[in-house]
Amino acid sequence: MLKVLKFGGTSVGTLDRISNVANIVKNMVDNGDKVVVVVSAMSGETNKLIEYAEFYTKTPDDRELDMLLSTGERVTSALLSITLNAQGYKATSMSGREAGIVTDDCHTKARIEIINTDHMQRALDEGKVIVVAGFQGVTTDGRVTTLGRGGSDLTAVALAGALKADVCEIYTDVDGIYTTDPRIVSNAKKLEKISYDEMLELASLGAKVLQNRSVEMAKKLNVNLISRSSFEPDVPGTLITKEENIMEKPIVSGIALDKNQARIGMYGVTDKPGMAANIFTSLADANINVDMIVQTIGKDGKTDLDFTVPKTELEKAKKVMSTFDKDVENIDYNNSIAKVSIVGVGMKSHSGVASKAFGSLAKENINISMISTSEIKISMVIDEKYSELAVRTLHDAYELDK
Numbered sequence: 001m002l003k004v005l006k007f008g009g010t011s012v013g014t015l016d017r018i019s020n021v022a023n024i025v026k027n028m029v030d031n032g033d034k035v036v037v038v039v040s041a042m043s044g045e046t047n048k049l050i051e052y053a054e055f056y057t058k059t060p061d062d063r064e065l066d067m068l069l070s071t072g073e074r075v076t077s078a079l080l081s082i083t084l085n086a087q088g089y090k091a092t093s094m095s096g097r098e099a100g101i102v103t104d105d106c107h108t109k110a111r112i113e114i115i116n117t118d119h120m121q122r123a124l125d126e127g128k129v130i131v132v133a134g135f136q137g138v139t140t141d142g143r144v145t146t147l148g149r150g151g152s153d154l155t156a157v158a159l160a161g162a163l164k165a166d167v168c169e170i171y172t173d174v175d176g177i178y179t180t181d182p183r184i185v186s187n188a189k190k191l192e193k194i195s196y197d198e199m200l201e202l203a204s205l206g207a208k209v210l211q212n213r214s215v216e217m218a219k220k221l222n223v224n225l226i227s228r229s230s231f232e233p234d235v236p237g238t239l240i241t242k243e244e245n246i247m248e249k250p251i252v253s254g255i256a257l258d259k260n261q262a263r264i265g266m267y268g269v270t271d272k273p274g275m276a277a278n279i280f281t282s283l284a285d286a287n288i289n290v291d292m293i294v295q296t297i298g299k300d301g302k303t304d305l306d307f308t309v310p311k312t313e314l315e316k317a318k319k320v321m322s323t324f325d326k327d328v329e330n331i332d333y334n335n336s337i338a339k340v341s342i343v344g345v346g347m348k349s350h351s352g353v354a355s356k357a358f359g360s361l362a363k364e365n366i367n368i369s370m371i372s373t374s375e376i377k378i379s380m381v382i383d384e385k386y387s388e389l390a391v392r393t394l395h396d397a398y399e400l401d402k
């Protein structure tokens with residue numbers, strides 16, 4: 001079998017943890033598998049590097065930031081390769097560039113365009129274990145890029161697709177996908193399987209156990225994706241698969257929490273055609289991802305516009321907002337919000353799912369300030385201080401522990 005394995009930050013957080021990863025890899029090689037490993041930076045390393053940059057400025061140049069951040073995963077890939085070699089296993093580390101990962105030039109959240117697998121293929125043919133530094137690629141003109149936070153998951157899935165691997169196993173510090181973050185709800189239940197679409201929603205809505213773009217790509221390339229634990233490698237994980245492979249379709253499969261959004265309220269906005277287009281085009285041009293948007297019905301030629309952006313992009317967004325001073329009476333920035341979401345493919349065919357969510361939050365006196373829905377999810381913005389309570393309340397309301 002050709003396996004792509006990915007080990008996240010905590011799984012490579014210390015030299016001993018890297019030795020543990022080497023043992024998992026050695027077992028597979030001894031079993032006759034061909035192995036490509038993707039590694040993250042040691043835990044805390046990427047955040048530390050960001051702090052270093054922010055010592056100088058709150059808005060460091062994205063290209064320079066990528067140069068800096070890409071170093072974290074290179075350290076781990078070399079260390080894992082060094083220990084495998086020292087134990088008599090043939091291994092070679094590769095940066096994103098050496099692995100042939102070509103991206104667009106959208107620095108700090110680049111998209112993979114093509115993967116030139118020749119170099120990797122040769123190493124595999126020579127019987128080597130390849131240890132790829134995750135989270136990075138290179139533009140066609142040779143600049144290093146990174147793939148967004150959690151981007152090593154994407155590296156792994158993309159490599160599994162490009163190499164036509166039999167499986168892509170994402171090793172982390174929990175043993176699979178649960179009905180909600182098991183660190184928030186202790187009786188969260190582990191799922192044996194989950195559909196790509198539900199996993200994509202959970203990931204996009206804040207469940208960082210898998211990066212959302214990696215799930216999107218796994219669905220597109222039909223990659224057999226497994227989430228499992230590097231601490232308990234013998235415990236079977238959760239399979240992320242096509243909806244038709246799942247027999248039992250619960251109405252609600254999981255609850256996600258996202259504390260990384262900030263809310264921008266623009267009050268007294270001139271109510272004329274093209275205003276929203278101007279605002280959101282300017283934000284898009286600055287590479288800022290806008291999530292929920294609520295506009296109230298205009299009155300007296302004015303309207304209010306509320307939307308959310310990632311907290312990490314708030315400073316950039318403030319710069320963009322300052323160009324709209326003359327069209328707006330007042331702009332309010334709120335850093336202490338959270339978004340809780342319920343996700344489930346079964347929602348498509350059931351009514352009353354939303355009212356149960358609103359009702360159970362109301363009972364706890366939790367105010368909902370924004371709502372958005374799709375076929376398979378309901379998201380609500382609330383005050384950050386109630387976020388854990390809201391997740392527990394919803395988990396109980398839909399009896400997800402049963």
Ligand code: ADP
Nearest residue numbers: 008009010172176177178180181183207208209
């Ligand atoms: P890694 O560093 O290995 O990439 P992450 O910290 O990115 O790991 O993701 C793993 C974490 O995701 C877990 O420790 C857990 O707290 C969190 N998590 C959030 N939602 C879920 C969920 N539904 N199921 C499992 N883990 C979840």
Ligand code: ASP
Nearest residue numbers: 040046135149150151152
């Ligand atoms: N090291 C990067 C991050 O912390 C990428 C990853 O771990 O997947 O976001």
Ligand code: MG
Nearest residue numbers: 008150208209
């Ligand atoms: Mg991660």
